[in-house]
Amino acid sequence: MRGPEFLDRYEGGRELADLLRQYAHRPDTVVLALPRGGVPVAYEVAKALGVPLDVFLVRKLGAPSHEELAMGAIASGGVRVINREVVEELDISRKEIDATAEREGVELQRREVKYRDGRPPPDVRGRNVILVDDGLATGTTMRAAVAALRQQEPARIVVAVPVGAVESCEDLAEEADEVLCLRRPAPFYAVGLWYRDFAQTSDEEVRELLTLASLERQAGMEHQPAAP
Template sequence: MEFERFKDRYEAGRELARSLSRYAHRPDVWVLGLPRGGVPVAYEVARALGAPLDVLIVRKLGVPGHEELAMGAIAPAGVRVVNQELLEQLEIEPQRLEQVERRERAELERRQQAYRGKRPFPDLSGKIVILVDDGLATGASMRAAVLAVRAMNPARIVVAVPVAPPDTCEALLEVADEVKALRQPEPFRAVGLWYEQFPQTSDEEVQDLLRRSQGGQ
């Protein structure tokens, strides 16, 4: 099946929001974007649904020398997801994994400070939480995000992305209550291939979108 590409993350977010319309204008819904690329998508989703927007910072643990390949991911509150099968297959020693995790944990803390400052994390207990990214490949980062949110006792966790491979969507249903992916191409290859424009999202863009969202714009 041929899939049309998205123009950019904002267009993808508007289209994604239409598929989530049953969650519109409900007081118990929160939208959390995964920085950095997931935040422009999440901004459009939150705006269309009339829901508050925040960020949940996760970091992929990339295989040394092949950083785009996830051997795991980390999220706040000490959450860590590891692909044990991949570690064994590539013979990655525990100390190499710990080295990568230390580096990524430092970057996670830096981003927490940059995007949140002293602003407390929202109380998600009993809420419907929609976790948004610009796309999924292995799903490691999103799995870590779901597990981090699950510890906050939400009523429901919805994973929502513009594009992801079918097997990743299926695997995420082990931890999420619902997975919404507008395009599920096979072969998948890479998230960026499904966008006409896919520039790197900057810290400044994330901060600006959060400010605009909190300002009610």
């Protein structure tokens, strides 16, 4: 097995941005991060492209007694995606799924309030959405995000991650308009193995990066030369 591909999430984001240059400085484009680990990656992408950054809330539904294994996910807008293979293999009941979804829904709402500070979610109708996370393992969480965004009728959904399992990247290509997995190591095992520093991203770091991205974007717009 090879060593880590990236120093940290920020480095992953800077490298990922190089694949997205066609979206630079486009008013019809927005970068949405999956909190929390996707935010540092997305911050670098949005900064390099000169486009707005926001978050899109998704919560993994961990299987009973196997919390690290995703049996599904929920996203803003009441969207629920279930991994039928996991549910059937572990014989998980509808009651167990509903209980987990309700619990994670509370946390999803808490983060909506904490991260947005009263700001409404961005209007993505007719826009290009670059959906960013720090990696794809099973891809269940990202699939929930794509499904939820589809309901808002964006022009295009681009899934972009620094590293992902080959199968997950290929599966998502059937649901998103474009999928960019910068590295597809095999065997994959887990996202964290491909970063030298994979410390947990805190709520405070998420808030700080969203604020910083907004301030930097405003400053950049103010220094743009006036149109002739």
